[in-house]
Amino acid sequence: MDYQFLWRPVIQSLPQMLGGASVTLQVSVLSMAIGMVLALILCFAKMSSFAGLRFVANIWIEIARNTPALFQLYFFKFGLGAVGILIDSYITVVMALAFNTAGYMAETFRGGYAAIPNTQLRSARSLGMTAFQAQVHVMFPQLLRAVYHPMTNQFIWVILMSSLGMLVGLRELSGETQFLYSKTFRAFEYFAATAIIYYLIAKLVLGLMTLIGNKVFGLNRGGVA
Amino acid sequence: MNNLFKGAASAVLALSASVLITGQAAADKLDDVLADGELRCAVVLDFPPMGFRDSNNEPVGMDVDMCADLAAAMGVDHQVVGVTWAERIPALISGKVDVAIASSSDTLERAQTVGFTVPYMVFQFQALLKEDADITAWEDLESARVGAAVGTTYESEFLAYKDTHWPDAEGRYVSFQSENESFLAVSQGQVDAVIVTDTAAANVVNSDKYGELKLGPVAPFGADYVGMMTLRQEYGWINYLNLFINRQIRSGRFDELYAKWIGGEPPALDIPGVYY
Numbered sequence: 001m002d003y004q005f006l007w008r009p010v011i012q013s014l015p016q017m018l019g020g021a022s023v024t025l026q027v028s029v030l031s032m033a034i035g036m037v038l039a040l041i042l043c044f045a046k047m048s049s050f051a052g053l054r055f056v057a058n059i060w061i062e063i064a065r066n067t068p069a070l071f072q073l074y075f076f077k078f079g080l081g082a083v084g085i086l087i088d089s090y091i092t093v094v095m096a097l098a099f100n101t102a103g104y105m106a107e108t109f110r111g112g113y114a115a116i117p118n119t120q121l122r123s124a125r126s127l128g129m130t131a132f133q134a135q136v137h138v139m140f141p142q143l144l145r146a147v148y149h150p151m152t153n154q155f156i157w158v159i160l161m162s163s164l165g166m167l168v169g170l171r172e173l174s175g176e177t178q179f180l181y182s183k184t185f186r187a188f189e190y191f192a193a194t195a196i197i198y199y200l201i202a203k204l205v206l207g208l209m210t211l212i213g214n215k216v217f218g219l220n221r222g223g224v225a
Numbered sequence: 226m227n228n229l230f231k232g233a234a235s236a237v238l239a240l241s242a243s244v245l246i247t248g249q250a251a252a253d254k255l256d257d258v259l260a261d262g263e264l265r266c267a268v269v270l271d272f273p274p275m276g277f278r279d280s281n282n283e284p285v286g287m288d289v290d291m292c293a294d295l296a297a298a299m300g301v302d303h304q305v306v307g308v309t310w311a312e313r314i315p316a317l318i319s320g321k322v323d324v325a326i327a328s329s330s331d332t333l334e335r336a337q338t339v340g341f342t343v344p345y346m347v348f349q350f351q352a353l354l355k356e357d358a359d360i361t362a363w364e365d366l367e368s369a370r371v372g373a374a375v376g377t378t379y380e381s382e383f384l385a386y387k388d389t390h391w392p393d394a395e396g397r398y399v400s401f402q403s404e405n406e407s408f409l410a411v412s413q414g415q416v417d418a419v420i421v422t423d424t425a426a427a428n429v430v431n432s433d434k435y436g437e438l439k440l441g442p443v444a445p446f447g448a449d450y451v452g453m454m455t456l457r458q459e460y461g462w463i464n465y466l467n468l469f470i471n472r473q474i475r476s477g478r479f480d481e482l483y484a485k486w487i488g489g490e491p492p493a494l495d496i497p498g499v500y501y
Contacts, residue, residue, distance in 0.1 A: 003318050006338075078406075081413040089399060166375070167406070169399040175375065178311060179400070182376025185338040187314045 035101025064103020
């Protein structure tokens, strides 16, 4: 390959790329937060004794887990667009990623619940707690601890998948890179720099999550997850 | 004597070997294409009428015909490699193609990375609107939602124009991954207008593939000249390509292709008062 690498354009546009990276982080954190709340609701809906709730939760989870994330994103942008529902790119990406995360995490939550001995719930109730108190004070903390690692994985996944945002016009890190590249044609330099930024973001999030996990759950100090 | 002869013979062998090797290393792209007997062109195939696929899924369009003409002039076969806008440069630099005939605007910034020929085609930029849009003048776009395909010259030109002329515009800009998505977006009303080349706009309006669309105002950015691209250091090859473009025009073939794919009066590729 006969090619001279030139890094100056990349260094000059680093502030713009970091601006894109901040959009990536915002979108990921938002989707993750909304997705987790939805996942918890879906999880309870799926375990509920009402057939209607179970039905809705099942459909959501099946679609979210068994279709490509790209398809889900296009559905929210151009699928809804075809029937006149127009949503801003930023919100579209958050919606699609939250939808997807909710489906995946609902099943993880359900698995986490199954891992908690049901004597826990019965003991809590026999101590005089209401059903709600037993869930909040006894079951939920144990659930969070059980799903902590899969949740971290999902978070990283969301960060990386947010790059699909450029397909619907969101200027996150990938979209920004594409824009800068097309102006200068320095493909290798820009995409290499972007890969490094993604790697650093993923590592940073992983490090933070490990730190929080240690402090809150004692996960990596011989604690049993 | 015997030894002397052996020494001389091996020296001659070594010399001829090194000539062969260095001879090969000095071969440029032009030599490579002639030796391979095949010319590989990168063409963007979602950009009708310059490059697209016909009903048999075969690549066709003005850029495809240019590639075939070039191969015929060199007496070699041709292969069209379909690329997206973003894949043009990686395809060139990795050696997957010999030349990109991909309607690429010859900006000074890009020419710092790749080698451009003289222009082989020229476009105007134009807004593409939904049938019922009430945008009549270019200035109406100030307060409109405007889109374009990411990485195109019309995107950067529009953004630069917006920054200088309409710094406080209430209108928003959205970029899309490809031409097709930008057409879809304007037909759905996700944006009020998309900026494209005049040729692509006319093509989409005539095709009816995206519902009721109409041609909007022409952008005041001036003409968009596009050149063929290859590696920056391939002087011999660029020279050949320049002569090829020159002869396409001299022979009347350019007018023929223009009539075939676009129609109307062919534009002048030269700039008055400028000597290439």
